[in-house]
Amino acid sequence: MRLTVIGTGYLGATHAACMAELGHEVLGVDVEPDKIAALRAGRVPFYEPGLEELLAKHVASGRLRFTTSYQEAAEFGEVHFSCVGTPQRQDGPGADLRYVDAVIDSLAPYLTRPALLVGKSTVPVGTAARLAERLAALAPVGAEARLAWNPEFLREGFAVEDTLRPDRLVFGIGEAAPESEADLRAVYAPLLEAGTPLVVTDFPTAELVKTSANAFLATKISFINAMAEVCEASGADVALLSKALSFDTRIGGRFLNAGVGFGGGCLPKDIRAFLARADELGAGQALGFLREVDSINLRRRDRVVDLARELCEGTLSGRRIAVWGAAFKPDSDDIRDSPALDIADRLQRLGAEVCVYDPKAMDNARKRFPALDFATGALAAAQDADLVLHLTEWKEFRALDPAAVREAVAHARIIDGRNALDDGAWRAAGWTYRALGRP
Numbered sequence: 513m514r515l516t517v518i519g520t521g522y523l524g525a526t527h528a529a530c531m532a533e534l535g536h537e538v539l540g541v542d543v544e545p546d547k548i549a550a551l552r553a554g555r556v557p558f559y560e561p562g563l564e565e566l567l568a569k570h571v572a573s574g575r576l577r578f579t580t581s582y583q584e585a586a587e588f589g590e591v592h593f594s595c596v597g598t599p600q601r602q603d604g605p606g607a608d609l610r611y612v613d614a615v616i617d618s619l620a621p622y623l624t625r626p627a628l629l630v631g632k633s634t635v636p637v638g639t640a641a642r643l644a645e646r647l648a649a650l651a652p653v654g655a656e657a658r659l660a661w662n663p664e665f666l667r668e669g670f671a672v673e674d675t676l677r678p679d680r681l682v683f684g685i686g687e688a689a690p691e692s693e694a695d696l697r698a699v700y701a702p703l704l705e706a707g708t709p710l711v712v713t714d715f716p717t718a719e720l721v722k723t724s725a726n727a728f729l730a731t732k733i734s735f736i737n738a739m740a741e742v743c744e745a746s747g748a749d750v751a752l753l754s755k756a757l758s759f760d761t762r763i764g765g766r767f768l769n770a771g772v773g774f775g776g777g778c779l780p781k782d783i784r785a786f787l788a789r790a791d792e793l794g795a796g797q798a799l800g801f802l803r804e805v806d807s808i809n810l811r812r813r814d815r816v817v818d819l820a821r822e823l824c825e826g827t828l829s830g831r832r833i834a835v836w837g838a839a840f841k842p843d844s845d846d847i848r849d850s851p852a853l854d855i856a857d858r859l860q861r862l863g864a865e866v867c868v869y870d871p872k873a874m875d876n877a878r879k880r881f882p883a884l885d886f887a888t889g890a891l892a893a894a895q896d897a898d899l900v901l902h903l904t905e906w907k908e909f910r911a912l913d914p915a916a917v918r919e920a921v922a923h924a925r926i927i928d929g930r931n932a933l934d935d936g937a938w939r940a941a942g943w944t945y946r947a948l949g950r951p
């Protein structure tokens with residue numbers, strides 16, 4: 513089939529390359545000419561394992577092309593995927609839908625023959641119904657310009673794997689256009705033939721599956737981080753608590769790692785947007801717990817700052833602090849709402865001299881926080897440090913030799929904000945090792 517993928521960021525670039533891998537002819541569309549130039553050259557303008565290889569393969573095969581022209585997109589595509597951002601609004605907790613609206617406004621006037629627009633962005637419930645009307649009103653073909661909603665569940669760092677082997681597919685089909693289901697079944701035929709579970713539903717359910725999935729994941733992380741707070745107050749060990757919980761198959765061990773909490777371009781803004789939308793619908797009381805999920809999450813960052821001050825004899829002023837990690841999670845260069853950089857920035861504002869190192873997110877971090885210092889490696893960042901903070905659990909940090917790092921620092925003190933280092937090895941090498949929720 514001939515598909516377009518509109519918005520070629522973390523989600524869209526992955527979706528475009530994976531749709532080409534499934535055998536479709538794909539045209540990626542973005543408003544940023546630099547991004548399109550990079551993608552045309554087979555270069556992914558961000559870090560996502562395995563994506564560049566897949567992109568280059570299909571740019572070379574001719575099955576994957578890129579453009580900035582909506583007219584070209586409309587002329588080319590039978591099915592158009594909308595993958596633009598839905599960040600938190602500047603002026604409040606709700607989702608900023610201006611990019612989602614702009615896709616309709618830019619594409620619709622060129623739709624002179626029947627077409628299907630499929631929303632993949634994460635949106636507040638009720639958005640799809642509104643967009644379907646807007647699309648039909650603006651398109652020359654009227655109601656033959658149909659909308660469907662197909663939320664995306666991929667994780668950064670595993671984006672290609674998650675797109676080619678998803679846990680499930682969800683199709684939100686508009687009442688007025690039941691034939692959209694057949695189009696989506698055709699797009700995803702290889703995945704459905706491989707046995708991927710499919711849920712076909714209406715617009716509001718499809719939108720809510722996505723926001724409730726992220727709310728559940730955020731809740732699970734904040735649950736274990738709340739237990740970490742209680743562990744800190746009682747002398748218990750959250751790592752062992754989490755391990756013991758995980759053997760109960762009803763609970764499971766995934767998303768039960770206590771630490772500095774969740775960040776990124778999804779969970780934090782999605783729970784806030786969910787709350788804001790529920791308030792608008794008069795259902796805010798049902799989601800009140802999500803406010804607490806958000807607060808527990810942010811309190812973990814405060815806890816690291818307090819612990820850092822405590823380890824630096826009560827003052828951060830003039831202390832040299834190494835921060836290992838800038839990305840919001842390993843295997844990504846994404847720094848959106850990164851706990852590591854938020855903590856680094858706060859420590860610096862409190863007078864510390866902070867030096868950051870991350871294997872992949874340095875360029876993004878430098879652009880966003882130009883006042884921070886950056887080093888070329890983990891050891892260089894730790895040079896003469898009074899304290900080391902391990903805030904993003906890259907494999908590279910776990911492989912470090914604690915004895916070698918000890919040679920570099922001024923004081924052998926480390927806070928493991930991800931409970932991911934071998935605490936025994938660090939202590940044996942003479943370090944004061946502290947972790948969140950552990951004695």
Ligand SMILES: NC(=O)c1ccc[n+]([C@@H]2O[C@H](COP(=O)([O-])OP(=O)(O)OC[C@H]3O[C@@H](n4cnc5c(N)ncnc54)[C@H](O)[C@@H]3O)[C@@H](O)[C@H]2O)c1
Pocket residue numbers: 518519520521522523524541542543544547595596597598599611614615618632633634635664665666667668777778
């Ligand atoms: N990143 C993820 O892991 C992930 C996973 C599932 C769902 N989502 C959701 O997908 C959406 C996109 O997220 P992202 O992380 O890829 O964002 P992103 O910021 O990385 O990408 C958005 C892209 O859209 C482009 N764009 C903006 N306005 C445009 C327009 N009018 N026309 C064409 N392109 C335009 C931007 O230039 C950018 O390249 C969000 O709703 C997000 O919540 C993201």
Ligand SMILES: O=c1ccn([C@@H]2O[C@H](COP(=O)(O)OP(=O)(O)O[C@H]3O[C@H](CO)[C@@H](O)[C@H](O)[C@H]3O)[C@@H](O)[C@H]2O)c(=O)[nH]1
Pocket residue numbers: 634664665666667668669726729733766767768769770771772773774775776777778779782840841
């Ligand atoms: O036990 C855990 C698991 C994760 N995290 C943190 O939680 C955040 C989010 O991690 P993850 O969910 O793996 O990353 P994302 O790529 O943001 O993916 C989430 O957000 C996407 C966008 O909506 C969804 O598609 C995915 O299903 C959902 O997992 C990161 O900061 C992690 O460090 C923890 O603190 N403890």
